[in-house]
Amino acid sequence: MVRQLKYFEALHEAHRELLADDPNVLVAGLGVPGPTGIFGTTKGLQEEFGPERVIDTPSSENAMTGIALGAAIQGKRPILVHMRVDFALLSMEPVVNQAAKWHYMYGGVMRAPLTIRMIIGRGWGQGPQHSQSLQSWFAHVPGLKVVMPTRPYDAKGMLIAAVRDDAPVIFLEHRWLYNLEGPVPEGLYTSPLEGAEVLHQGSDVTIAATSHMTIEALRAADLLAAAGVSAEVIDLRCLTPIDGDTLAASLAKTGHLVVADTGQASYGVVAEVMAVAMKRAFPYLKAAPQSVALPHIPTPTTPALADLFYPDATDIAQAALDTLGSSAQLPKPAADRRWKDTPDPSFTGPY
Amino acid sequence: MVRQLKYFEALHEAHRELLADDPNVLVAGLGVPGPTGIFGTTKGLQEEFGPERVIDTPSSENAMTGIALGAAIQGKRPILVHMRVDFALLSMEPVVNQAAKWHYMYGGVMRAPLTIRMIIGRGWGQGPQHSQSLQSWFAHVPGLKVVMPTRPYDAKGMLIAAVRDDAPVIFLEHRWLYNLEGPVPEGLYTSPLEGAEVLHQGSDVTIAATSHMTIEALRAADLLAAAGVSAEVIDLRCLTPIDGDTLAASLAKTGHLVVADTGQASYGVVAEVMAVAMKRAFPYLKAAPQSVALPHIPTPTTPALADLFYPDATDIAQAALDTLGSSAQLPKPAADRRWKDTPDPSFTGPY
């Protein structure tokens, strides 16, 4: 049996193996070498690979991005880590104007093999400025590759692929995936930076999801199965571009679509998937697709509102029933916890 | 007959009348009081209203945004001007984390009546870092109102509405609209910050467009008319949200949709309009909609490539024929100019 690792352990192993494999790999970020090591993903790396290659940084998100770019064009393969995409908002200029464009705007003579890890999504009471999911921003910008691994296998495989890729890669990790366990091989394998994957076969409705919402979608598929509906779950995984082939093949079967994303629906991944579905699968669509994503509201901090703000498996399953025009009843969720603000009771921070 | 003004003159008049009307209105930005005055839109304002209310700024896009926010929460109504949205990338943190959220995250006690003018789109040889159109970024963020006036009338009316609104408003002006002439009343009228407008009635196909692409869409409607196709042109104008009522009403008539935007299609306005069309008008749609927007490529500088990069009226008209499944022939465009890199021969800069 293949070894089981948690998502954060898979990331940690990817860093270790990359650092061991290629002396040009560097890891930089605020708190990277610290005692908590970016939720465990970079812990101990400085001890193992030395203070030159694994560095802590000032809180200077903008310049650190340019600095990583400068090292990258000199042959380094830096991994830059932001504890929150909200902090990385300070670095949009070097990410968008510079890193994304240096290959193109210098006529192909420059390469910027830069990987930027950013943590997205809800933590626990993180509120308006520590919980955003801005994947559609990055995916809108030509020159960036954007991935959102859901399973530990892809977390490791995509990080390796990202670091070895000569393009800047935006690598988005949802905070609630860190404790997720799954099979992870040892050694330097890669997961592709393009293409979705069908994680659950079904015939009635297609649920296309990203990141943590893929986990909710798999739960939704169970709820739907109990209600007699067969759902196909696609882990979109890679956003540049949305995998129209996989989506169209699934819609050819099901004719019904639910899109679930961790970010705001408007102008987000949800909209893009809808557009791709129209373009690639219009004749197959039997009903208006449904979306399950964040409302157009900043994140409230209090759990009383956060619980209402974040959709979950039940919402996805209900959306599937809605697009199918079905009045089937879903199993009632077990009301086991007062608040839904942690992924599971084992989630104890740091947040 | 109503007075005709150019787009930039309409903006200039809006500034003047706002400054005269309300002592709390301020205008700030690099070059605002300078001799060219943001392409003429702020020229002479400092002489008229004094160096306290109309100020030049250091090139500090980030802090200037926070500073405008700080003034706004103290009752001022600042207009902050960026000569290029590309420069404003340095200010995403205060725009997105702060200005957009201060009302919500402080439980409604704070108001940030801040207007941020940003110039988007192609100038002339502006290349990868001076020509982006990032409207979908702003529209994705809850708490921001995003408008893209196309006509001089709306340029003035929406700027007045934006400054008087208590929310932060992102006001996007396409460089190629500046010389456009149209009727503009005197005095402090407002155009709404929500809602699209049908600029040309038609029955065969709906063309929903933003900003400069609305002008191209109107030209496309002429080309289509010559080919026997009746196109309805909607100026989307306001992005938060897309006006689903107007869109659905039009699609109920035409059943065919072309979306034209000044930005990249992927994860852009095009995708959002598609999603809204699906949600609001799915039963009316007779064919897969078409999009006319920028390819997923950074802007090339040489006119030889820029001419291929930017779609125009002919592309919109052809997209309309495509979605209609029509093989009608469009009139050949007059090959009057070597390059298509200026909106018309009168465009002489500054760029």
Added chain:
Amino acid sequence: MTTQQKDIRAAAVLPDAKTRLAVLESMIRVRLAEEAIAALYGEGEIRCPTHLCIGQEAVAAGISVLLSRDDLVFSGHRSHGHYLAKGGDMNAMFAELYGRVTGCARGKGGSQHLVDLACGFMGAAPILSSTISVGVGSAWAAKLDRRDQVSIVYFGDGATEEGTFHEALNFASVHKLPVIFVCENNLYSVHSAMDIRQPEGRPIALLGTAHGMPSVTCDGNDADVVHAHAAEAVARARAGEGPSFIECMTYRWMEHCGPGDDIPLGYRTAEELADWRIRDPLAIYRDRLAAAGELGAAAEADLMKKARDEVAAAVAFAKASPYPEAAELSEHVFPV
């Protein structure tokens, strides 16, 4: 004031006995509130990241007594002390931490987003350095309106590594705005010490000097010292002479975020913490006042009891308050 000047210049600016009692009271209130939060946190009812300021109380206490209600304060993630010292409503703060609709931000903000317009506490936000420019903008408005109003911005040593910090100081200096930049240098940014983040031996105050404003590094655990420097800065601001910069050397006792002790993490030593605990700003000040005959045992007991009661009442208020209704979720996205 010049950079590097570490001690207080003039006994003349020592606050009078009444003011000193106010300073002491302010420190006591903050200390007890923070201790209560630490004690209650484990109950799991405060469900948001919470950054305590125990050990750093002297800064805000020494400054706030100089301010009127009309003066404004801006802060960052570690803001409870700044809020309370400025006169922020304690009930509303606890309710905010508890996510209740009676919170100062109706529960929407949590510990990291305190606000109380009634006392001029104009907002705190945890994106490093981001409220600095907002405070400068506020001072700009005050100057335009010829208001006799000073804006204070508090931030940590880590925040000075953000570019926007510099942009804000530059603008404040060019426009001679009535704003005071207060850097609480507690030697750490989360778990990272100064040496990996900033040039060795360069006081942060030198950055203020470089932006053309009077700047000083001082003992942030001595409320009188802070008060003296702040008095000068406030006077400058009120006289239209422009911004000042005060770097206060201090130390945080608790973990970076949360109620615990982080010595086991190993990024700082128990000895270092012990040394700083000896320099407890509250104990030092209480002893000093007692020695000066400005504080008797009864008066001290009174202050303690009053603060303890206030905290207990605030906790009770918070716990008894309702959570926001579902309809609140979509309210306040846009002002109406």
Added chain:
Amino acid sequence: MTTQQKDIRAAAVLPDAKTRLAVLESMIRVRLAEEAIAALYGEGEIRCPTHLCIGQEAVAAGISVLLSRDDLVFSGHRSHGHYLAKGGDMNAMFAELYGRVTGCARGKGGSQHLVDLACGFMGAAPILSSTISVGVGSAWAAKLDRRDQVSIVYFGDGATEEGTFHEALNFASVHKLPVIFVCENNLYSVHSAMDIRQPEGRPIALLGTAHGMPSVTCDGNDADVVHAHAAEAVARARAGEGPSFIECMTYRWMEHCGPGDDIPLGYRTAEELADWRIRDPLAIYRDRLAAAGELGAAAEADLMKKARDEVAAAVAFAKASPYPEAAELSEHVFPV
């Protein structure tokens, strides 16, 4: 080196006669190239924003002679002089301005995005201050690889108002990186004078000092002065002593962007420009070399003819070169 030190210290660091001829040649090449662009711009074949550097040639000329091919240079929007002085291919530069596929960026970049890896010109980009951190990152890589390689970053006075400038200097200082920050202070940012943008009387070099590095303000129109300060900075960088900051006072003769004269705009006076034209860095240097017997009339004529021929050939090359094919549009979005 200390801030505010305005003159050259040691005749000892004066370049030798051969080096000085190279400096002069460099200035002549840049001057003639820029004059050619200004003359040809009206033809409408250079279809991109173009920022000329006439009047500022001494800075890059004085520095580049100290650099080897392996040393690296980064620049901003006003980059032609930096590119040519470092040995950038003149044909490829003109072809780039003309939008041809033979351009150094295949026409995709234009005047604002010059690059020539063969000579170590690592890119220019017109977003203010943005390449500063890239240059620091390049120096970081050089240090990690123990390469004897210096990175130079050129930028204007306006760029120092961007926060990222400070962040980059801070990191370079903490890590003692082999990078030299060269600020060409030409007194204006587009049409805005210094006083509305920066604190009065504060030399920009003081910002370097505040970030813990040796910093100097010097006469940027005297190539020997620039050379002397740069020599020291380069030596420091090569010795592993870290970054340096050089502020060069200079002046742009042409309009901010484009081929014209902007005196009619009124933001600067004709007298000011005339004063600075008298301090023509090229004429001063030529006269100095002639007076020192290091440059005869024939040698000067030779240099001029060589440069004139080179420019003419580059213009001819550009005009004769093809535009990129349509297929180029979608190439280079991602590396293959």
